[in-house]
Amino acid sequence: MNKSICILLTSLILFTGCSNPSPTQKNLENEKVSDATKGGEQTGEDKKIEERVTEAVIASLPVMAKDYSIALDSKSNIFLSNNFAIQKLNSDLIEEAFAGDNTFVPPNDLAGKKNCQGFADGNGTSAKFCHPGAMAFDNDGNLIVADNYNFRIRKVTTDAKVSTIAGGSYNDFSFMSGLTIDSKNNIYVTDDRKIKKITPKGEITVFAGSGIYGYKDGNAETAEFNNLFGIIADKNDNLYVSDAQRIRKITPEGQVSTFAGDKVVNEHKIFGELRGITIDKKGNLFVCDFLNNAIFLVTPDGKVTKIAGNAKGTIDGTAKNASFFHPYDIAVDNNKNILYVVQVEEFKIRKVTY
Numbered sequence: 457m458n459k460s461i462c463i464l465l466t467s468l469i470l471f472t473g474c475s476n477p478s479p480t481q482k483n484l485e486n487e488k489v490s491d492a493t494k495g496g497e498q499t500g501e502d503k504k505i506e507e508r509v510t511e512a513v514i515a516s517l518p519v520m521a522k523d524y525s526i527a528l529d530s531k532s533n534i535f536l537s538n539n540f541a542i543q544k545l546n547s548d549l550i551e552e553a554f555a556g557d558n559t560f561v562p563p564n565d566l567a568g569k570k571n572c573q574g575f576a577d578g579n580g581t582s583a584k585f586c587h588p589g590a591m592a593f594d595n596d597g598n599l600i601v602a603d604n605y606n607f608r609i610r611k612v613t614t615d616a617k618v619s620t621i622a623g624g625s626y627n628d629f630s631f632m633s634g635l636t637i638d639s640k641n642n643i644y645v646t647d648d649r650k651i652k653k654i655t656p657k658g659e660i661t662v663f664a665g666s667g668i669y670g671y672k673d674g675n676a677e678t679a680e681f682n683n684l685f686g687i688i689a690d691k692n693d694n695l696y697v698s699d700a701q702r703i704r705k706i707t708p709e710g711q712v713s714t715f716a717g718d719k720v721v722n723e724h725k726i727f728g729e730l731r732g733i734t735i736d737k738k739g740n741l742f743v744c745d746f747l748n749n750a751i752f753l754v755t756p757d758g759k760v761t762k763i764a765g766n767a768k769g770t771i772d773g774t775a776k777n778a779s780f781f782h783p784y785d786i787a788v789d790n791n792k793n794i795l796y797v798v799q800v801e802e803f804k805i806r807k808v809t810y
Contacts, residue, residue: 525537525798529597532792541558600643607628631647631648634684641656644663679712685698765779781801794810795807
């Protein structure tokens with residue numbers, strides 16, 4: 457086989473060279489994989505990916521908690537869920553209080569609640585949260601927050617007025633690791649092994665997932681999930697969820713399929729353990745691989761590319777050289793083509809231009 461044909465096959469079959477694919481790979485030939493952190497001859501699209509760089513760290517998170525989520529509004533302002541409050545980064549990238557009181561309360565003073573300020577709606581810092589997590593902005597500019605240990609979905613308006621949309625008990629929500637909004641302002645959360653839907657009126661239903669631990673595509677009622685985490689909606693209201701080593705897709709009609717992650721490379725799955733996921737205006741998905749300390753791009757046609765992260769650490773630079781240490785959540789700034797990644801080890805926000 458001549459050199460040019462071999463190079464073409466290399467770009468289409470995850471650098472497996474000119475050898476025959478394994479039986480697993482034969483069944484998954486439609487899933488294309490490349491690695492922008494590698495050198496070598498690549499297509500024009502791959503060269504664009506290779507040029508993505510990890511910029512300098514733009515802010516350091518406080519070291520008091522490890523479960524951080526990040527969201528950006530339409531003006532590129534950055535918001536973080538942090539212990540008991542929602543913080544906003546100002547123009548100097550300094551955290552400012554936006555909603556909730558982030559004052560540390562010793563566990564013995566919490567009246568039986570573990571590390572929690574309590575629950576209260578209200579204005580700004582007078583409101584109370586109990587470990588707020590996943591966040592997303594709705595179509596009206598309100599910040600929607602999963603208030604995990606209060607088992608509630610909270611709304612924070614642009615002027616920081618906090619109210620409750622839904623929930624209030626463990627029967628409503630157990631632990632919400634991901635949250636997204638569709639075009640009709642319906643809220644979707646990943647909650648244990650189910651995806652729950654919350655209407656603008658606060659009605660809660662199970663949208664997909666039988667609740668059984670496993671892996672099964674199909675209709676919403678019988679589909680099985682392994683370890684749900686991040687969730688994002690595209691412009692057509694399809695949902696994409698990070699589920700352990702796979703990205704699963706759920707249509708508005710509730711059909712569940714595997715979008716990426718089944719491919720086996722060198723006897724290993726592409727993904728290690730997926731966390732936060734986001735989508736840009738072109739429909740490209742970006743996902744954090746917590747275990748492999750990497751950031752992956754998944755194009756609308758399902759091509760998977762590792763764009764940054766070669767080893768555990770906090771090294772800035774080009775995609776070839778940059779490293780991450782347990783990336784946890786991710787958000788895209790469509791105004792500037794920038795990704796912001798929350799890295800829970802060393803408590804950093806990393807900036808990736810693409």
